[in-house]
Amino acid sequence: DEEWIQEAEDINEEAGPYAEEPIRSPKLIVQGEAPFNAEPELKLLVHDQLTPNDLFYVRNHMPVPVIHPEEYRLEVVDTNGKMLVSLSLEDLKKLPKHVVAATIQCAGNRRNELDAVKKVKGGRWEGGAISNAEWGGARLADVLALSPSSAKTIEISEAHHLCFEGLDTDPGTGAVYAASIPVDVLHRVPDVLLAYEMNGETLPRDHGYPVRAVVPGIVGARCVKWLGRVVLSKEESTSHWQRQDYRSFSPGVDWDTVDFTKAPSIQEMPVVSSICDHSLDGEKKTISMSGYAWSGDGKGIIRVDVSADGGKTWQEAALRKKGSQKRNETYDWTLWDATIKAPANGKTELVCKAVDSAYNTQPERAESIWNLRGLLNNAWHRVDVDKV
Amino acid sequence: DEEWIQEAEDINEEAGPYAEEPIRSPKLIVQGEAPFNAEPELKLLVHDQLTPNDLFYVRNHMPVPVIHPEEYRLEVVDTNGKMLVSLSLEDLKKLPKHVVAATIQCAGNRRNELDAVKKVKGGRWEGGAISNAEWGGARLADVLALSPSSAKTIEISEAHHLCFEGLDTDPGTGAVYAASIPVDVLHRVPDVLLAYEMNGETLPRDHGYPVRAVVPGIVGARCVKWLGRVVLSKEESTSHWQRQDYRSFSPGVDWDTVDFTKAPSIQEMPVVSSICDHSLDGEKKTISMSGYAWSGDGKGIIRVDVSADGGKTWQEAALRKKGSQKRNETYDWTLWDATIKAPANGKTELVCKAVDSAYNTQPERAESIWNLRGLLNNAWHRVDVDKV
Ligand SMILES: [Mo]
Numbered sequence: 001d002e003e004w005i006q007e008a009e010d011i012n013e014e015a016g017p018y019a020e021e022p023i024r025s026p027k028l029i030v031q032g033e034a035p036f037n038a039e040p041e042l043k044l045l046v047h048d049q050l051t052p053n054d055l056f057y058v059r060n061h062m063p064v065p066v067i068h069p070e071e072y073r074l075e076v077v078d079t080n081g082k083m084l085v086s087l088s089l090e091d092l093k094k095l096p097k098h099v100v101a102a103t104i105q106c107a108g109n110r111r112n113e114l115d116a117v118k119k120v121k122g123g124r125w126e127g128g129a130i131s132n133a134e135w136g137g138a139r140l141a142d143v144l145a146l147s148p149s150s151a152k153t154i155e156i157s158e159a160h161h162l163c164f165e166g167l168d169t170d171p172g173t174g175a176v177y178a179a180s181i182p183v184d185v186l187h188r189v190p191d192v193l194l195a196y197e198m199n200g201e202t203l204p205r206d207h208g209y210p211v212r213a214v215v216p217g218i219v220g221a222r223c224v225k226w227l228g229r230v231v232l233s234k235e236e237s238t239s240h241w242q243r244q245d246y247r248s249f250s251p252g253v254d255w256d257t258v259d260f261t262k263a264p265s266i267q268e269m270p271v272v273s274s275i276c277d278h279s280l281d282g283e284k285k286t287i288s289m290s291g292y293a294w295s296g297d298g299k300g301i302i303r304v305d306v307s308a309d310g311g312k313t314w315q316e317a318a319l320r321k322k323g324s325q326k327r328n329e330t331y332d333w334t335l336w337d338a339t340i341k342a343p344a345n346g347k348t349e350l351v352c353k354a355v356d357s358a359y360n361t362q363p364e365r366a367e368s369i370w371n372l373r374g375l376l377n378n379a380w381h382r383v384d385v386d387k388v
Numbered sequence: 389d390e391e392w393i394q395e396a397e398d399i400n401e402e403a404g405p406y407a408e409e410p411i412r413s414p415k416l417i418v419q420g421e422a423p424f425n426a427e428p429e430l431k432l433l434v435h436d437q438l439t440p441n442d443l444f445y446v447r448n449h450m451p452v453p454v455i456h457p458e459e460y461r462l463e464v465v466d467t468n469g470k471m472l473v474s475l476s477l478e479d480l481k482k483l484p485k486h487v488v489a490a491t492i493q494c495a496g497n498r499r500n501e502l503d504a505v506k507k508v509k510g511g512r513w514e515g516g517a518i519s520n521a522e523w524g525g526a527r528l529a530d531v532l533a534l535s536p537s538s539a540k541t542i543e544i545s546e547a548h549h550l551c552f553e554g555l556d557t558d559p560g561t562g563a564v565y566a567a568s569i570p571v572d573v574l575h576r577v578p579d580v581l582l583a584y585e586m587n588g589e590t591l592p593r594d595h596g597y598p599v600r601a602v603v604p605g606i607v608g609a610r611c612v613k614w615l616g617r618v619v620l621s622k623e624e625s626t627s628h629w630q631r632q633d634y635r636s637f638s639p640g641v642d643w644d645t646v647d648f649t650k651a652p653s654i655q656e657m658p659v660v661s662s663i664c665d666h667s668l669d670g671e672k673k674t675i676s677m678s679g680y681a682w683s684g685d686g687k688g689i690i691r692v693d694v695s696a697d698g699g700k701t702w703q704e705a706a707l708r709k710k711g712s713q714k715r716n717e718t719y720d721w722t723l724w725d726a727t728i729k730a731p732a733n734g735k736t737e738l739v740c741k742a743v744d745s746a747y748n749t750q751p752e753r754a755e756s757i758w759n760l761r762g763l764l765n766n767a768w769h770r771v772d773v774d775k776v
């Protein structure tokens with residue numbers, strides 16, 4: 001853990017609130033420097049089922065806080081503001097460790113395509129604002145069970161939302177990043193974790209060191225990093241990010257007419273897929289493609305269809321993950337590969353679309369799901385390629 | 389209950405296996421006489437949140453059996469074929485009665501549009517093979533809990549599927565209708581019912597008198613009518629309808645290449661919506677539209693978008709059901725209404741598409757989800773209308 005503090009001190013010579021950012025991989029494509037937002041090149045995502053920590057997309061809202069592990073506390077507070085649980089990092093690590101493979105995706109992934117339809121607010125993510133890791137940590141349910149028994153029976157039963165508060169603060173307003181999940185998620189998803197490990201390593205600073213929330217099947221915005229407090233609440237988090245962001249609207253709604261109370265906060269996510277890499281075999285006149293597919297709410301991927309003629313004809317991709325994914329408890333993505341004949345005539349346009357275990361599928365065009373914040377673009381993914 | 393037997397006897401003068409069918413409403417549009425398959429006119433579906441029993445779509449696979457209530461038994465059988473529970477209708481009614489509002493939809497609803505793309509097997513349902521009712525009955529979980537305790541701990545834990553066997557039999561082969569659900573559904577959906585009431589009335593013969601399975605959020609094919617046995621099983625039902633039907637495939641798969649083991653049986657269903665009624669106001673140059681929207685797996689409907697120009701521009705419909713649908717436990721449909729300006733130029737083509745609480749939405753064209761059995765057509769619903 002010492003190394004992180006060392007790094008932070010090394011770059012402390014730069015002034016300002018972003019002076020203590022961690023060192024990052026040069027392989028990341030930077031969408032924003034301060035706060036830091038970056039995604040890996042798409043083709044790097046399909047090398048491994050687990051995304052290496054240094055390639056995992058980074059979506060920060062504020063400067064990365066410097067947290068000394070011996071000073072860290074995780075606090076749980078009841079609906080009246082009373083402290084129920086206060087744990088050191090070592091206390092947290094003494095609880096049973098659970099490991100869950102879970103994909104986390106930014107709600108703004110593939111915003112670039114929505115922005116191309118009509119200007120939207122937000123970083124122009126290209127499809128790499130999604131990654132997959134094995135997260136290790138304590139179950140949130142086990143931490144809540146440490147509450148005094150009166151609190152357990154009364155306060156927890158009155159809570160309809162679990163608010164996560166980060167230790168990252170806005171340099172201007174002093175606000176901390178915060179977001180909440182409905183309490184029913186905890187009953188549906190046993191492995192809602194307070195994670196301190198990522199792919200078997202100490203959680204990196206950019207991913208929430210020392211502890212982040214991991215809520216499998218739920219949008220990245222609720223997987224709060226640098227987690228300081230969990231507040232049991234009758235209401236959703238009152239944060240900007242819960243109330244005025246991370247909700248989606250009809251294509252006809254613009255910034256003059258939008259009412260953020262009219263749409264629910266994004267929690268479970270719809271089925272998505274992307275083409276991450278492709279190569280042409282000019283002799284065989286075939287195209288090889290690889291990509292990812294994922295769906296929220298624990299839904300598995302049952303099929304990926306690919307096309308080389310813009311969606312006129314389709315064939316099935318081969319899914320790398322074989323056999324029995326657990327029904328409604330599949331939280332990690334499915335990588336896929338396909339080799340398809342290039343069309344004899346006309347334009348070669350590669351397309352993919354996935355089907356999840358509830359047989360939900362993807363909409364055809366970004367136009368039909370355009371929304372003013374540029375969120376939840378799960379339209380068919382398309383890649384124009386030169387003729388073979 | 390006497391009246392049903394009386395009816396059956398009245399029409400007994402006709403010969404053959406379909407001699408004892410019940411009397412049906414003349415308002416039903418008949419897709420097939422024997423077995424009987426019929427749907428209500430679409431515009432009748434949006435009159436009430438609850439579909440009247442005599443208008444509720446009927447999807448039978450065999451003749452309607454004549455079941456004398458005093459002779460009826462519901463049996464539960466373990467993985468070794470041993471009888472665990474055997475109940476009379478009166479025994480079943482002594483268990484706590486639960487009521488759940490749940491929409492049931494045939495997997496083949498709106499098959500007519502898929503058939504128009506390319507010929508498929510099956511009845512050409514036009515969008516009315518979906519209806520909504522309040523079902524009253526005993527929880528399946530309460531019936532299973534009547535098992536001897538040794539069975540409860542051993543046999544039920546070994547069961548991965550609950551097979552429902554009907555008392556309807558194929559006149560040719562003698563096979564009974566049967567289908568199964570994965571046992572995890574029972575943990576996710578408390579109100580899996582053995583229903584003997586429909587909208588407060590005795591379950592009608594066409595809907596499974598005296599007892600049917602109602603599995604909220606799951607395809608109609610698993611809501612087995614005239615339920616005789618529940619078999620705890622390590623495997624899915626071996627019935628034709630479980631293994632060789634009610635699965636969907638890529639548009640590229642035809643009857644020469646299909647392998648039914650390659651797709652999972654349909655259980656939870658994707659988000660759907662339909663325009664059920666519309667009227668033109670020539671003076672105001674507006675169009676009023678009404679319809680339904682629904683999603684499986686307990687997902688609620690958060691938005692319905694409508695268009696009068698074939699999907700170029702969109703506005704939001706008003707949802708009739710207000711306020712707090714229970715997250716992930718909303719099993720009944722959402723009816724909606726909209727008034728939209730007719731386009732000044734070009735063709736008037738009405739379209740609707742819905743968004744569910746996981747922000748899943750519908751695909752644009754039936755072509756892209758065509759499958760050889762014509763199942764799960766949840767493409768945008770379109771209605772061509774004359775110019776205002
Ligand atoms: Mo995000």
Ligand SMILES: [Mo]
Nearest residue numbers: 494495496609
């Ligand atoms: Mo069906």
